[in-house]
Amino acid sequence: MVERKKQMTRDKVSRLVNWGHWFAFFNGFLAMIVGARYLSSVGYPETFIGWGYLAVSTIGHFSFLAFIVYVVFLFPVTLLLPYSKILRGYAALVASLGLCILLYDTIVYDDYGIHLSPFAFDLAWTDLNALLKSTSYIVTPISIILIELTAANFIWKRIEKLEKKQLGNKAIAFVGICFISSHLVHIWADASDVTQITRFDDTYPLSYPATARSFMESHGIEGTNIEDNRYQTKSRKLSYPVKPLQCKTPLIQEQQSNVLIVSVDGLRADMVNEQTMPFLTQYQTDNKQFIDHFSGGNQFKTGIFSILYGLQGNYGDRKEFYHTAPVMTQTLAKAGYQQAIFLPQDNANPFIGRAIFDELTPFINHSDEGSAKTDSKNVAQFINWQASQQSHWFSIVNLTAPKHYDTPIGFLGIETVKPHIMLKPAEKVLYNQYRQSLYFIDQQLNQLIDSVDKDTVVMITGTHGQVFSSNPSEVNQNLSPGNVKVPFVMHWPKAAADTVTYRTSHYGIVPTIMSQILHCNNPSTDYSSGYSLLQPSEQSWVYIGDSRTFAIYQDAEITVLDRHGKYQIYDINYDKRLKRKLSAPELIQVMREGRRLYNQ
The missing domain is CATH 3.40.720.10 (Alkaline Phosphatase, subunit A)
Structure with missing residues (x-):
């Protein structure tokens, strides 16, 4: 009798584990749909090899993330509380929270070019009104919870049919092949400088594709060192200049x-x-x-x-x-x-x-x-x-x-x-x-x-x-x-x-020439990030760098950031690292300036 109860418990736990695997697989698929928003920020591939890499990378990465969430948050609860109703409700809540965080990360990445981190969260929280522009932030989480509850119950009722078809091993093998092949392709792309692949390195959150440049070079495999000028970023309507220029050319050429x-x-x-x-x-x-x-x-x-x-x-x-x-x-x-x-x-x-x-x-x-x-x-x-x-x-x-x-x-x-x-x-x-x-x-x-x-x-x-x-x-x-x-x-x-x-700064060169030599009456903000060199800038900071790594120079400190949200603050001489938090208002000004010329 005791053995039979143990066997029933094991069968129940086994069924719950199988259900958890399929539920995680389903959420990996949902994560891929949400993750498509990242591509609208960085641009889509233009070659077959780019699309092929992106396909296997997306499947492998988001399935892996979903499996990690399952192992950390669901599997232990499955062993401790093997009750299907409790587990299904809890799993739906965890999955909904994870997808909402992923969705919020796509918004932050689209606006700031960085993924969520303690720093990025502080920044986004300060700029919350600008990020959440409609009531969708209320409707979307509710819709996600309803989808997750429906999916949890749907999979539970059909778990025996899925087991009989023996699709689990095939699904795991497929995802595993995608995950491994994406890293192998990236190793080759990194060593060969194939930027149509490597440009997606920072696109997905928690993505750390394998690199082996030094290993391959030490074995006589050299990169092509050819820069791919087809680097794509989000295609938006560019307003540059923001308004038509109003410039007056002198009637006498000698005045020019x-x-x-x-x-x-x-x-x-x-x-x-x-x-x-x-x-x-x-x-x-x-x-x-x-x-x-x-x-x-x-x-x-x-x-x-x-x-x-x-x-x-x-x-x-x-x-x-x-x-x-x-x-x-x-x-x-x-x-x-x-x-x-x-x-x-x-x-x-x-x-x-x-x-x-x-x-x-x-x-x-x-x-x-x-x-x-x-x-x-x-x-x-x-x-x-x-x-x-x-x-x-x-x-x-x-x-x-x-x-x-x-x-x-x-x-x-x-x-x-x-x-x-x-x-x-x-x-x-x-x-x-x-x-x-x-x-x-x-x-x-x-x-x-x-x-x-x-x-x-x-x-x-x-x-x-x-x-x-x-x-x-x-x-x-x-x-x-x-x-x-x-x-x-x-x-x-x-x-x-x-x-x-x-x-x-160099940002003032264009406004100086435009206003003083070409006699353009537009405010410099219509076509530049700077102000005329002949007048003090209205900004309390200077942006130096590109979209991957940049510094913000202020009156008393220098802040160096990367697109992952990691930052370090130094004194104005760059001699000493300061232990303080970054001032979000100034950074928000920087980020807004970086997207000001685009119509969303």
Whole structure:
């Protein structure tokens, strides 16, 4: 009798376990439906291989999440309380809560580009009214609970039929194959730089696809190192500019100023002095210098984007801007300006097929002797180009020698000095080699300025700063002041020399040219994230970086964040990490600015 009761209990528990497996499988399917909202945020694949990977990844990932929820929350209760009515109600409640959290995460990810975390939850809670725009946040949870209760009872009544068909093992095998194959495909894609697959790495919550780049390379399997320019993000209606531009072109052509922007990769603000860069130091003194100026990023890609578009770097990751030329260069073209950009091949390659240089004639140079020789070619080519222009012109000259610590063969530099900052022995060598490169660039700047007349508007700045490291990964991830704070000097015809002490950034270049040279009456918010350099910014922060990793510079602290919601707060010198929570109001302003130009 006792044995029979034990057997009945075991049979009951076994039936409940089988029911739990099918209920988890059903919820994995529901999670896939909810998870489709993530794809509307990042964009859909454009190739068969992209769709194939996404299919197996979605099935494997969400089924795995559903199974984890079952193991953690349902299986123990099945053993402790093997009563079907209690278990079905409890399971429906747990599943409903899980799907609601997943649904809320899709909303947060769509608006902020990050998944739920304690930080993201605080942010979303503060901005709750903007996220929940209708009564669906009441109706949806109720609908989910009703679906879960119906499904729990439906599966329970048919569990014996499902067992007889022996579909369980087949379903488990199918999900297992999808899960494993998605990771194997990602290992290959990561090693081969197949961005049509790897771009989905951060799309799903708790997704950590396997990578084996170093393992595969150590076994002689090399990646293709080809960048896929078809990176897709959410396709929304872009309002850029927000309103039609109202610009007045002077009737007399002579009233239109030529404009030259010189952007030097790796030009630190604290390295411009009489010993290292005597020409630029004197040029700053004789013109309008901005002593608290920031780039829009720590790499050429984000730095040049902020110069030409005047927008935060996260816009540069949006597919709409792959096919949208800067408003500034479009307006310059309408005003009859001849436009050109002079840059090295390495900096031009990432923008092939994109619209950022559409209105500019690109002059691309390369030299096997190094970036310093390339810079000399670009300077000489610009001098010849501008001398041949018969009408007003706009040009950008990009110099890169300091970024690579390069000088021409046989160049006679300056004596080494003790670094003004704390550096390791190897970094001290880079520091002084960097100074040699700056001394060379200073001479190139002298040639550039001598070649243009005094009525030309000239802006000299750094595309980004420089940190003294030979590790490219470390340099690209560093958002310290040394890597983003750059000098900025502006020669404005007939304007007196002046020192600007309020904080400025590359976002102010476009509004300055649009308002002062192209005479556009629109507020700068119609086409830019910044304000004219000739007036203090209304914002208490500066956004620096792209959509994956960025920093928010405020008056007394620097906050570095990634799209997973992890953040660190430093003092304004980036020396000490502060133990404090992030201020949500400022971050909400940042996030809203990053989606302001889109119609939802």
